[in-house]
Amino acid sequence: xxxxxxxxxxxxxxxxxxxxxxxxxxxxxxxxxxxxxxxxxxxxxxxxxxxxxxxxxxxxxxxxxxxxxxxxxxxxxxxxxxxxxxxxxxxxxxxxxxxxxxxxxxxxxxxxxxxxxxxxxxxxxxxxxxxxxxxxxxxxxxxxxxxxxxxxxxxxxxxxxxxxxxxxxxxxxxxxxxxxxxx
Amino acid sequence: xxxxxxxxxxxxxxxxxxxxxxxxxxxxxxxxxxxxxxxxxxxxxxxxxxxxxxxxxxxxxxxxxxxxxxxxxxxxxxxxxxxxxxxxxxxxxxxxxxxxxxxxxxxxxxxxxxxxxxxxxxxxxxxxxxxxxxxxxxxxxxxxxxxxxxxxxxxxxxxxxxxxxxxxxxxxxxxxxxxxxxxxxxxxxxxxxxxxxxxxxxxxxxxxxxxxxxxxxxxxxxxxxxxxxxxxxxxxxxxxxxxxxxxxxxxxxxxxxxxxxxxxxxxxxxxxxxxxxxxxxxxxxxxxxxxxxxxxxxxxxxxxxxxxxxxxxxxxxxxxxxxxxxxxxxxxxxxxxxxxxxxxxxxxxxxxxxxxxxxxxxxxx
Numbered sequence: 297x298x299x300x301x302x303x304x305x306x307x308x309x310x311x312x313x314x315x316x317x318x319x320x321x322x323x324x325x326x327x328x329x330x331x332x333x334x335x336x337x338x339x340x341x342x343x344x345x346x347x348x349x350x351x352x353x354x355x356x357x358x359x360x361x362x363x364x365x366x367x368x369x370x371x372x373x374x375x376x377x378x379x380x381x382x383x384x385x386x387x388x389x390x391x392x393x394x395x396x397x398x399x400x401x402x403x404x405x406x407x408x409x410x411x412x413x414x415x416x417x418x419x420x421x422x423x424x425x426x427x428x429x430x431x432x433x434x435x436x437x438x439x440x441x442x443x444x445x446x447x448x449x450x451x452x453x454x455x456x457x458x459x460x461x462x463x464x465x466x467x468x469x470x471x472x473x474x475x476x477x478x479x
Numbered sequence: 480x481x482x483x484x485x486x487x488x489x490x491x492x493x494x495x496x497x498x499x500x501x502x503x504x505x506x507x508x509x510x511x512x513x514x515x516x517x518x519x520x521x522x523x524x525x526x527x528x529x530x531x532x533x534x535x536x537x538x539x540x541x542x543x544x545x546x547x548x549x550x551x552x553x554x555x556x557x558x559x560x561x562x563x564x565x566x567x568x569x570x571x572x573x574x575x576x577x578x579x580x581x582x583x584x585x586x587x588x589x590x591x592x593x594x595x596x597x598x599x600x601x602x603x604x605x606x607x608x609x610x611x612x613x614x615x616x617x618x619x620x621x622x623x624x625x626x627x628x629x630x631x632x633x634x635x636x637x638x639x640x641x642x643x644x645x646x647x648x649x650x651x652x653x654x655x656x657x658x659x660x661x662x663x664x665x666x667x668x669x670x671x672x673x674x675x676x677x678x679x680x681x682x683x684x685x686x687x688x689x690x691x692x693x694x695x696x697x698x699x700x701x702x703x704x705x706x707x708x709x710x711x712x713x714x715x716x717x718x719x720x721x722x723x724x725x726x727x728x729x730x731x732x733x734x735x736x737x738x739x740x741x742x743x744x745x746x747x748x749x750x751x752x753x754x755x756x757x758x759x760x761x762x763x764x765x766x767x768x769x770x771x772x773x774x775x776x777x778x779x780x781x782x783x784x785x786x787x788x789x790x791x792x793x794x795x796x797x798x799x800x801x802x803x804x805x806x807x808x809x810x811x812x813x814x815x816x817x818x819x820x821x822x823x824x825x826x827x828x829x830x831x832x833x834x835x836x837x838x839x840x841x842x843x844x
Contacts, residue, residue, distance in 0.1 A: 322638070326576075329631065345615040346677075349624050353664075357627025358657065364634055365653050368646060426616055426677050 301341040308334035322367050325360065332356045346426045485608060493612050497592045500756035501749050504800050506553040508752070511801065515808045525551035557745065564741035569641045577639040581739065581746035584632025587625035588753045594618040595760055596680040597792065599770055599777070601785035610785065611680070618679045619667050622761065623660070626716055630656045632750065633718075633725065637735035648734025651815065652718055652725035658822040659715040665830035666705040666712070669837045670765055673701050683769035695773045698766030704833045706766050708826050713758045715822065717751060720807035724815055759799035760792075767795050 311334060314327035332355045339348035433441050513520025525546025530539060545551050568577050593612035600609050615621060630653050637649020671677055674685045688696045699706050715722040726734030736747045763769060770788030771777075777784040813821070 326635075333628075346617040346620070349615075349617045349620040352624035353620060353627060357624055357630070357660075361627070361630050361634070361653055361657055364631070365650060368634070368638055368650060 298341060301338060304334050304337040304341060308338065322364070325363050325367055328363075329356055329360045332360065346429055481606060485606070486612075489610070489612050493592050493597070494589060496597065497589050497753050497756065498749075500760075500796065500800070501753035502554055503797070504752040504755045504804070505557075505748070506550060507797075507801060508804050508807075509553055510549055511804045512808045515805070521549035521552035522547050523552070524549075524556050561742045561745040566743065567738070567740045569639070569738045572639045572641040576635050577738075578743070580632050580636035580639060581743045581750070582632070583635060584629060585746050585750040585753065587628040587632075588750055588757055591622045591625040591757055592760070594621045594679065595757075595764060596683065596769070598785040598789035600680075600780065601782045602780045603782050607780075609680075610789070614678075614680075617677050619671065619677050619682075619765075622757075623664055623667060626663070627656070627660055629750070629754070632747075633735050636739065636747070640735065640738040642737065644731045644733075645735050645737045648725045648727075648731045648737070651731075652735055655718065655722065655724060655818060655822075656716055658819060659712040659826070662708050662822070662826040662830040663712040663716065665827075665834050666702070666709045669702055669705050669830070669834045670698060672834070672837050672841050673698075679764055683764055683771070686768045687771050695768060695771070697768045697773075702766070702833070702837070704829065705837075706762075708830045708833065709762070709766070711821070712826060713761070714803060714806065715818070717754045717758060717803070719751065719755070720803065721810040721813050722818060723807075723812060724818055727812060755800055755803050756796065759796040759803065762799045763792055763795035769795075 308331055311327045311331040315324050315331060318324045318327060332351065336348040336351040336356065339345075339351060510520045512518075523546070526543055528539065528542055528546065530536065542551070568574055594615060595618070596609070596611040598610040600607060602608070613621075633652040633656070634649045637645040637647075637652070640646065640649075670682065674682045676682060676685070682698075686695065686697050690696045690700060694700055714720045718725050725731075726736070728734075731737070736744055739747060770792040772791055777787060
């Protein structure tokens, strides 16, 4: 891989370690943002511009803003205490190891032999990545794509229903945080 | 070698264009607001400058004129003052994040300029030159992505302020920017449907074609509703005009940059004005034919035609900058619930309907 790709990979790994090791939840979220941007950078190095930009728009630009928003509202403090015990660390390492074992063989087997140049050539042949991805999504995988949009819709409706449900123990709901006048 | 040189020149030109347009907007805002409020505006600094030095003397009338126009006040005095002011960091907060936030607020806006074409392609010394930095095939989406990354600068700034005014300003800004990104993105999608490409250069070229042989296929003709929605959403994205709730001075001191001083504060300012310029550039490129003059065909690939095109484009950009400044100094500020209602109950359904109608028209015609 090119020097740029190597550089960005180091960045991505460092920020990923930061996410789980930093004690302040807000800093952890910042690390995650850096990590997501680094992944977008990796896509860009692999000449998959559309994927890189979508990664920024969806994850770094929308989801993480909401995460940050909630964390700031909750105003969490740095976690005190000794951290996770030995047992929990062992379980975490075991789970991580299994995931790595599952993920490693295909990466080593297929992509190791397929150089970056070949992948980007494949993209160039299909006249731009946007067209290629669009054709795949709305052609071969149209049913799956529509089904996943249905799942998302159900999720949205569920979230709205949950927030609408009145909790009798809390009394009347207070006005919105930003309410300037009438609601 | 030549390619590298061209790339270097492009980097310098694009970054300076962003800065120059940004500071030009600052000056326009100064003088424009003065005009609208029946004042004179900055016209003293440098206006009465005297010197006996022979190498300064010939330039004196020009300098005096610039002082009289307020250029020196805006371009020299402000930045020099910003550099020399005490840099205050509130207690109990992260110094690193406090310093990084203004940079995060400016950087994405500058980066967004990189994917936008600034003139038609031309040939110079036998080389084809594409007057834009990064010809990526998802150019329009990249601008949107950078707009959404700019939220972090504001959010981090408000959080490191370590007080309630800053935090409330940051939360307001984040909520506002997320809300108005949706209609903005939907207008972009409608434009993509109309012109069939994500590439801004191709979109501009497509706008040169004639509709029924009479009217140029400009975005304003093809997507009038989209233009109105994008104008409103864009003004909300820049957190200005009637949408400046995040820094509402009557409620929140100065909102998210309450605790900022000196050059860091000026960076926020610069980011805001660069965003105005960027938005003006977007409107000119997407809706007003970019570098094209209606019913006039400039020869393709000639350097002077590219120069003329660039000047035409910049005229349009400055027009939209002035338009935004006039709106900002004319309309009173919204209430926050009005802002949210406008975003979610007006612009979002309208832009969705616009997209649906556009798609149906595209299939039928």
